[in-house]
Amino acid sequence: xxxxxMLISGNEAVAYGAIDAGCRFYAGYPITPSSxxxxxxxxxxxxxxxxFIQAEDELAAINMLIGASWAGLKAMTATSxxxxxxxxxxxxxxxxxxxPLVVVDVMRAGPATGQATKAAQGDLMQARWGRHGDQYxxxxxxxxxxxxxxxxxxAFNISESLRTPVVFLSDxxxxxxxxxxFRKDPEEIQLVERRRPSDHEPLFGSDDPRxxxxxxxxxxxYYVLVTGSTHNxxxxxxxxxxxxxxxxxxxxxxxxxxxxxxxxxxxxVGDPEGAEKAVVCFGSTCRSAKEAIEGMDxxxxxxxxxxxxxxxxxxxxxxxxxxxILVPELSLGQLIYDVQQxxxxxVKVIGVNKVGGGVxxxxxxxxxxxxx
Amino acid sequence: MSGHEHPSxxxxxxxxxxxxxxxxxxNGIVMNALFQAxxxxxxxxxxxxxxxxxxxxxxxxxxxxxxxxxxxTLHGRAIPVATGVxxxxxxxxxxxxxxxxxxxxxxxxxxxxAARRNMDLVVIMINNLVYGMTRGQAAPTxxxxxxxxxxxxxxxxxxxxxxxxxxxxxxxxxxKWCISQYMFLKNSFKKVLGEIKRGFRFIEVYAPCTTFVIxxxxxxxxxxxxxxxxxxxxxxxxxxxPREERTKYIPTGVFKENDKPGFIDNYRxxxxxxxx
Amino acid sequence: xxxxxxxxxxxxGIVFAATITAEALYEKGYYVAQLQNYGASVRxxxxxxxxxxxxxxxxxxxxxxxxxxxxxxEEGLKRWKCLVEKSKKIIVDEKLVKSEVSGAIKxxxxxxxxxxxxxxxxxxxxxxxxxxxxxxxxxxxxMDKLLKNRKNYDLNKKAYMIGKEIVIFRDFGTE
Amino acid sequence: xxxxFTVEVNGLLCKGCGICSEICPRGALVMDGxxxxxxxxxxxxxxxxxxxxxxxxxCPDQAIxxxxxx
Numbered sequence: 001x002x003x004x005x006m007l008i009s010g011n012e013a014v015a016y017g018a019i020d021a022g023c024r025f026y027a028g029y030p031i032t033p034s035s036x037x038x039x040x041x042x043x044x045x046x047x048x049x050x051x052f053i054q055a056e057d058e059l060a061a062i063n064m065l066i067g068a069s070w071a072g073l074k075a076m077t078a079t080s081x082x083x084x085x086x087x088x089x090x091x092x093x094x095x096x097x098x099x100p101l102v103v104v105d106v107m108r109a110g111p112a113t114g115q116a117t118k119a120a121q122g123d124l125m126q127a128r129w130g131r132h133g134d135q136y137x138x139x140x141x142x143x144x145x146x147x148x149x150x151x152x153x154x155a156f157n158i159s160e161s162l163r164t165p166v167v168f169l170s171d172x173x174x175x176x177x178x179x180x181x182f183r184k185d186p187e188e189i190q191l192v193e194r195r196r197p198s199d200h201e202p203l204f205g206s207d208d209p210r211x212x213x214x215x216x217x218x219x220x221x222y223y224v225l226v227t228g229s230t231h232n233x234x235x236x237x238x239x240x241x242x243x244x245x246x247x248x249x250x251x252x253x254x255x256x257x258x259x260x261x262x263x264x265x266x267x268x269v270g271d272p273e274g275a276e277k278a279v280v281c282f283g284s285t286c287r288s289a290k291e292a293i294e295g296m297d298x299x300x301x302x303x304x305x306x307x308x309x310x311x312x313x314x315x316x317x318x319x320x321x322x323x324x325i326l327v328p329e330l331s332l333g334q335l336i337y338d339v340q341q342x343x344x345x346x347v348k349v350i351g352v353n354k355v356g357g358g359v360x361x362x363x364x365x366x367x368x369x370x371x372x
Numbered sequence: 373m374s375g376h377e378h379p380s381x382x383x384x385x386x387x388x389x390x391x392x393x394x395x396x397x398x399n400g401i402v403m404n405a406l407f408q409a410x411x412x413x414x415x416x417x418x419x420x421x422x423x424x425x426x427x428x429x430x431x432x433x434x435x436x437x438x439x440x441x442x443x444x445t446l447h448g449r450a451i452p453v454a455t456g457v458x459x460x461x462x463x464x465x466x467x468x469x470x471x472x473x474x475x476x477x478x479x480x481x482x483x484x485x486a487a488r489r490n491m492d493l494v495v496i497m498i499n500n501l502v503y504g505m506t507r508g509q510a511a512p513t514x515x516x517x518x519x520x521x522x523x524x525x526x527x528x529x530x531x532x533x534x535x536x537x538x539x540x541x542x543x544x545x546x547x548k549w550c551i552s553q554y555m556f557l558k559n560s561f562k563k564v565l566g567e568i569k570r571g572f573r574f575i576e577v578y579a580p581c582t583t584f585v586i587x588x589x590x591x592x593x594x595x596x597x598x599x600x601x602x603x604x605x606x607x608x609x610x611x612x613x614p615r616e617e618r619t620k621y622i623p624t625g626v627f628k629e630n631d632k633p634g635f636i637d638n639y640r641x642x643x644x645x646x647x648x
Numbered sequence: 649x650x651x652x653x654x655x656x657x658x659x660x661g662i663v664f665a666a667t668i669t670a671e672a673l674y675e676k677g678y679y680v681a682q683l684q685n686y687g688a689s690v691r692x693x694x695x696x697x698x699x700x701x702x703x704x705x706x707x708x709x710x711x712x713x714x715x716x717x718x719x720x721x722e723e724g725l726k727r728w729k730c731l732v733e734k735s736k737k738i739i740v741d742e743k744l745v746k747s748e749v750s751g752a753i754k755x756x757x758x759x760x761x762x763x764x765x766x767x768x769x770x771x772x773x774x775x776x777x778x779x780x781x782x783x784x785x786x787x788x789x790x791m792d793k794l795l796k797n798r799k800n801y802d803l804n805k806k807a808y809m810i811g812k813e814i815v816i817f818r819d820f821g822t823e
Numbered sequence: 824x825x826x827x828f829t830v831e832v833n834g835l836l837c838k839g840c841g842i843c844s845e846i847c848p849r850g851a852l853v854m855d856g857x858x859x860x861x862x863x864x865x866x867x868x869x870x871x872x873x874x875x876x877x878x879x880x881x882c883p884d885q886a887i888x889x890x891x892x893x
Contacts, residue, residue, distance in 0.1 A: 007674040025460055027452075046646035051459045051639070056485035060452035063445065067424070067456025070443060071464065075456070093446050117686055177709060178670055178682040218441045218457060219464045221419045223385075225436050227444035236388065236436055237444070284710075291708040358685040360710040376831045378885035389836055390884055395863065396840030400883025408880070554880050582840075594845025597881065 003182040010145035010174035011078075013181045014104055015040030017152035018076050020184060022191055023102070024050035025075035027064035029057055029083060032116040033172040034106035037078035058083040062090030065101045069094075070226060072217035074156055078104035081123055082113060085130070091165050092131035093228045095252065098163040098204065098212060100194055102155050105167060106175040107330075109356045118358035119172030121283055122331035127167040128308045134249045136256040138162070138263055139308035141169040141283045145179045151305065157192040158263060162255060163212040169307065171330065173284040173360060197222065205233030205247075209254030257309050265305035268318065269293065275300035277370055278322040280315075280339050282307055285328050285361050292366035299370060304335070316342040326369050328352035328361045348372070380407040383418060388436050396586075396593030398551045398579035399430055402498055403437070405554055409561035422457050422464050426450040426479060428471035429505050429581075430498035448478030451486045454493050462492070462636045465565070472499040472513040476534045480512070483534075487541035490571040492634035494564050497534060497574065500581035508584025519588070535576045539627035544571030546628040550604030551579035552597050553624060560626070571634035578604065578622055651711045652778045653698035653735065654771070655728060656720035658687060661771035666697030668794055669775055673701045675790045681709035694724030696731075716781050718774045720744050720757070737781055739816070753816060760810060769800070769807030776811025788812075828874035828889055832865050836886035839863030843878035843887055852878060 008016070015037050018026075026041040028034075038054075045052040051068070055061035058079055065075040079087060084105045094101055107123045109115035127139045140155050142148040148170055159166040197203060197214035203224055206213050213233075216222040225235030230245045238244040256263070269290055272278075275298055279289045282304045293299040302318055304310070319325060319342060327336040333351040340349050352369050354361050380403055381389075393399050410418070419441075423434030427447035435444035445453045450468045458466045468475075475483050475497045486493060502508040502520055509522040513534065517526040535548035545568050549557040557577060564573035578600075580586055586596045600622075607625035610618055633641075652669055656662040663684045670682035678701040687693035700709050717735040719725050722745050725732055732738060738752035743759055745752075757777070761770045772795075779787050795804045830852070837858065843866050844852040851870030858865050866878075866887065876889045 007671060007680065025456070027456065043646075046643040053455070053459060055452065056481055059449065060455075060482055060485070063449040063452035064456035064459070066445070067443065067453040067458075068460035069456075071422075071457045071460035073460045075460075089446055090449070093449075173683060173710075176684065178667070178680075179706065179709070180674065180679045217461075218422050218443075219420055219461060222441070223419075223439055224441050225444070226442065227435055228446060229444065287708040288710045362710060362712045363708065364712060376888045376890050378833070378836075378879065378882070378888050380885045384885070390838065390861075390886075393883065395838035395884075396842055397883050400885065401881055404880050404882070404885070592845065593840050593883075594842040597842060597846060 003184055006181050006183055007178055008145065008181050009036055009176055009178045010142070010148045010170060011036035011106065011176065012040050013145040013149040014078065014152050014168070014170065015044060016183055017149040018102070018156070019044050019048055020186065020189055021074065021153040021156035023074045023076045023156060024048065025065065025068035025073040026050070026077065027053045027055045027061040027068070027075070028077045028079065029055050029061050031080045031083045033108055033175045034078040034080045034104065036175065037104060037106070041076075058086035059090065062087040062103070066090060066094055066097070066099050069099045069101050070218050074100070074160065076102040076104065078106065080106050080108050080116075081110040084123060084126065088130040091137070091167070092133065092135055094165040095131065095135040095137055096228045097226050098215070098252070099165065100159040100163050100215070102152070102159055102166050102168060104152070105169055107169060107171040115356055115358070117172065118356055119284065119360070120330045120355050121169075121171055121285065122334065122355060123169060124282075124307060124331070124334040127169055134253060136253050136309065137164050138166045138256065138306070139169060140166060140265070140305060141307050142174060142305070143284055143286045143303065145174060145177060146181050148174055149181050149183065153189060157190075160194045161192045161212070162259060163194060163215055164256065169283065171284055172358065202233035204231055204235050205251065209251040210258035212255055260309050260311055263306055263309060264311040264314070267303040267305065268300065269303070270297075270300035272300045272318045273321065274298070275322055277324040277326070278302060278319055279326045279328065279366065279370075280304070280319075280335065281328050282335060283330075285330055288361050288363045289328055289366050292363035292370070296370070310338055312338070312342055315339075319343050319347075322347065324348045324350070324370070324372055326350050326352055326366060328366055330361065331355050379411060380404050382416070383407045383410060383439055384437050385439050391437055392432060393429065394583045396582045397429070398500070398582065398593070399433055399498060401551055401554065402430075402496070402557070402577050402579065403433055405558040406496070406561050408558050409565055412562060413566045415565070420464055422454075422466045424450045424454040424457065424466060424468050426470045426474040427505070428474045428503070429500070430469055430471040431474060433469050448474055448482065450474065451479055451482040451493070451495065455486060455491055458492055458636065459639070466493050468493055468495040470495075470497060471504070472497060472501070472534065473503045473511040476532060477512045483538070484541065487538050487543040487572045487574065489635040490542045490544055490632060492570050492636045493572060495572070495574045497576045499534070499576055499578050500585065502581050502584050504581040504584055508581060508588075520584070535574070535627050538574050542572070543574055543628065544568055544630045544632055544634065545573040545626075547574070547626045548576040548578065548624050550600050550622060550624050551577055552600040552604055556624070568629070568631050570637065571630065571632055578624070649700065649702040649706075650715045650782055651698060651700045651713075652782065653696065653714040653717040653731070654720070654774055654778075655694070655696050655717060655724040655732070656771070657723065658693045658695050660695070660720055661769075662686075662695040662697045662720070665771040665775050666699050668772075668791070669699045669778065671794055672787055672790045673699065675794070676787060678702065679705050681706045683709055694721060694727050696724060696728055716778050718778055719749075720770060720774065722746055725749060739777065739781070755814060755816060757814065760814065761807060764806065764810055766803055766807035766810065769804050772804050772807040773811040773814070776808045777814055780812060780814070781816070827892055828872040829892055830866070830868050830872060830878065831888045831890055833886045834858045834865050835860060836884045837861070837863060837865045838884050839865060840883065842881050842883065846877050846881050848875060848877065849873060
């Protein structure tokens with residue numbers, strides 16, 4: 001094992017991770033607090049035989065990713081709230097056309113321009129539901145620069161194996177916080193590549209919805225028809241029939257939810273069997289929460305690394321013994337709805353909410369709230 | 373039927389014909405000119421050509437009618453998708469086909485920036501003067517005074533001259549032809565596919581919407597076609613006319629022609645710096 | 649584990665102070681975490697930059713109690729009152745901070761820097777002072793190397809070394 | 824009727840728009856009857872075809888071909 005020790009920001013860690021994951025295309029538009037990812041990719045991609053382009057806006061960036069992905073490259077963009085909003089239509093198209101790509105959203109305080117340099121976690125619902133229609137994708141969230149590096153590689157692997165866009169929810173604390181990060185050796189990293197089609201396999205359908213169809217590269221002679229309109233298994237547009245549309249969106253949903261065992265990642269600190277209280281959190285907030293519960297035997301902490309799809313059954317099981325649950329979030333509360341959904345009405349679910357000003361939730365605040 | 377087939381059909385997905393276009397829609401004529409250009413260039417298989425389109429009637433030309441790889445993308449976003457394809461695999465020739473609403477209105481910014489970059493794309497903009505797919509609302513190219521569902525008292529806005537606008541950018545090739553100028557159009561396609569093979573190449577085709585422009589004028593497509601043969605005239609000829617006469621005509625011709633390195637060449641140069 | 653916070657105004661190089669502190673400690677083999685809170689503009693507004701260092705991986709960088717806080721600006725003190733109050737050692741600039749901060753010691757950092765002609769590098773005076781207050785030794789060689797890789801070495805080096813000479817008349821446990 | 828050229832119409836593709844008959848410089852084509860399969864009128868050759876192929880290139884539905892006899 002030969003890992004490289006570096007003192008870098010979470011944004012830089014994302015860029016290194018993307019390069020190590022085989023990302024060879026980046027299109028983006030500068031926006032605080034994500035720009036350092038773009039700066040690093042601008043520097044690293046030409047050295048690694050990849051392509052970097054500064055798009056005219058976020059709409060262009062996400063659509064350039066779609067083109068590059070179909071031309072055979074692993075593609076990524078990074079943005080923050082306002083840019084993420086602009087990218088939604090493109091992400092929806094990527095869901096519909098099953099285009100693998102990774103969108104990093106370094107969350108800042110919103111809505112609108114909000115506070116550009118201040119961390120927040122308010123894009124959770126937008127990451128899941130920001131687009132129109134029935135659509136499902138994967139949302140991941142790291143807690144630290146080190147995990148940003150490791151998890152972005154996983155994001156590419158999920159994206160490639162399931163032919164789906166993956167949203168990577170970082171935040172300003174992770175993005176601008178500099179910490180010691182260990183970069184892996186290429187041999188240590190396991191990469192997943194999208195499946196190429198064998199002869200006449202349909203490119204937009206499969207008998208088992210959990211198995212994504214293969215994806216050819218443009219120019220390989222498949223005469224592939226890619227369309228964001230409702231299409232049949234072979235890509236032909238069908239904007240009339242109920243059956244075609246239902247079959248398509250149902251399969252796209254099944255593709256994500258049917259693979260939840262592979263996608264759903266979480267961390268448990270403490271003993272869920274014996275705990276009376278729980279903390280459910282995601283992202284950088286979890287680090288304060290972990291410090292807060294140190295030495296408390298009656299508290300279990302559940303950190304969600306995968307925020308969508310969410311394994312509700314598992315969450316229900318883990319929280320079945322507790323009577324008080326804290327949900328600390330750098331927002332007015334979004335994850336809390338998921339927690340409320342999986343517990344009985346007599347369980348007290350309390351949000352610890354703070355947003356704006358770049359002030360983190362401190363361990364003392366969680367400790368205080370745990371008193372009930 | 374005996375075995376004779378229209379020469380265009382060998383480039384088309386025959387299983388989806390007839391097309392969904394209205395009877396007399398000029399889109400089909402643009403296809404004929406494009407395919408004839410391919411044929412004359414002896415390009416019989418479009419395997420290495422990628423067609424990208426957005427939303428609108430003309431965006432349906434490549435998807436699904438052209439037998440090639442095609443990406444039918446979001447409204448206005450054909451050019452960024454095409455840019456991504458071209459950058460990721462420069463060996464592919466990427467052709468964008470779209471309408472005036474798609475490329476010049478919702479996708480206007482992308483059009484300008486692709487031209488600014490001299491991005492190595494062929495862009496064919498079929499200007500039908502309205503939003504044909506959604507029942508003929510005013511577009512940025514709709515002439516002043518025209519009555520449409522969104523301009524019931526006559527369009528108060530001046531139209532945009534897309535070809536002239538792009539001629540002022542860094543694009544390599546900008547031409548505008550009328551659908552009646554079939555041979556010029558075909559030769560222009562030949563030029564950008566066979567001769568100037570890099571940079572941003574833009575061809576506007578003036579082809580009024582059969583259903584929402586021509587029929588509103590109480591004309592048949594054939595009559596309109598014959599009328600256009602007289603109203604569309606070359607740039608040089610137009611310039612010789614008295615100023616007040618000019619407004620009656622639609623200027624066509626090659627607005628700009630160049631063979632400067634496109635973005636791909638410039639990017640390769642840029643990358644070579646990074647490796648030094 | 650120990651932590652250092654710098655508090656100032658945009659343009660004073662507070663983020664740079666935190667950056668170079670983190671780098672120096674990193675070079676010394678520590679696990680470090682560096683965070684900052686700042687606005688969009690380069691000048692004006694309060695800026696907080698801080699570094700946490702430890703011999704083992706840092707679990708939580710969001711510290712509430714800083715081992716040392718050096719404040720070079722009035723506004724930030726109000727904004728971060730809760731953090732300032734909890735800090736174990738608070739050093740405020742005599743001239744730049746007018747208000748009384750309980751438990752704080754006033755040091756003429758900016759006056760000395762001005763006298764010595766290194767006012768632009770006031771941030772580096774603060775960095776050396778922080779090391780001194782925390783009793784971190786053997787770090788000057790590392791800092792010298794880091795400063796050499798950057799612009800204005802002579803000025804920065806001079807400012808940095810001034811920090812070493814500043815005497816604090818209170819038992820903070822100097823080196 | 825032409826001695827050298829003639830046209831062939833693919834009735835399934837033709838939408839009866841009439842461009843061919845209007846554009847023919849010789850007036851050799853007329854729209855005739857209604858194709859029972861499509862419900863559209865199809866062109867029929869009634870005059871001399873000189874093989875200019877205008878109808879073929881201007882046919883938006885790739886339904887008409889000019890062919891050389893024999």
